[in-house]
Amino acid sequence: MPALKPTDYSAEIVWLGRVEDRVEGLASLPQEQLNLTWGGPQGESHGGEIRPSCSRVLSQYERGTPIRNTRQLSILSQEELDMIAADMGIETLDPSWVGASVVIQGLPDFSHIPPSSRLQNQAGVCVTIDMQNRPCHLPVKVIEAVEPEAAKRFKTAAQGRRGVTGWVEREGIWRIGDTLRLHVPDQRGWTPGFI
Numbered sequence: 001m002p003a004l005k006p007t008d009y010s011a012e013i014v015w016l017g018r019v020e021d022r023v024e025g026l027a028s029l030p031q032e033q034l035n036l037t038w039g040g041p042q043g044e045s046h047g048g049e050i051r052p053s054c055s056r057v058l059s060q061y062e063r064g065t066p067i068r069n070t071r072q073l074s075i076l077s078q079e080e081l082d083m084i085a086a087d088m089g090i091e092t093l094d095p096s097w098v099g100a101s102v103v104i105q106g107l108p109d110f111s112h113i114p115p116s117s118r119l120q121n122q123a124g125v126c127v128t129i130d131m132q133n134r135p136c137h138l139p140v141k142v143i144e145a146v147e148p149e150a151a152k153r154f155k156t157a158a159q160g161r162r163g164v165t166g167w168v169e170r171e172g173i174w175r176i177g178d179t180l181r182l183h184v185p186d187q188r189g190w191t192p193g194f195i
Contacts, residue, residue, distance in 0.1 A: 009107055009181075011110075011119070013180065017101055018041055022099075026098070051068075070130035074165060075102045089150055140155065
């Protein structure tokens with residue numbers, strides 16, 4: 001019996017980007033396509049099969065501990081970017097300002113899709129969702145250069161809307177305009193104490 005079930009939900013890729021050097025800054029450069037390898041998008045500074053642990057997993061590991069890289073991509077929805085921009089009081093939130101890898105359109109409540117869901121294009125190239133991404137201070141520095149007043153409102157406006165992180169399960173190319181079908185784990189939600 002399959003452990004993942006295809007849903008009737010799909011999305012279109014409307015934007016792609018790559019962070020070339022995260023030490024220099026978080027902003028991503030727009031791309032027409034991403035060549036997805038086991039280590040993530042080629043040329044992506046967040047790529048690699050292993051990464052040093054960060055603040056997201058301090059309860060499990062000391063900072064800098066080598067761990068599996070489940071944060072190869074940052075995937076956001078255009079609908080949620082528009083909500084963030086509105087709450088910040090600006091017309092548009094450029095995905096490059098927040099270091100986005102992929103922006104999709106068409107999946108409702110995207111930042112809350114179940115961990116371990118898959119996004120797969122027509123050619124079978126697939127990314128596994130790790131978990132919801134959390135708003136952090138790094139985009140604020142990039143946004144301040146363009147929208148200094150609005151930048152202060154980013155973390156609050158992005159709460160629960162920052163998209164998800166993911167890792168490449170099947171290699172290949174994602175292009176702007178590709179359709180991604182959502183596959184979710186075939187299990188009920190966790191209910192502690194349920195027997």
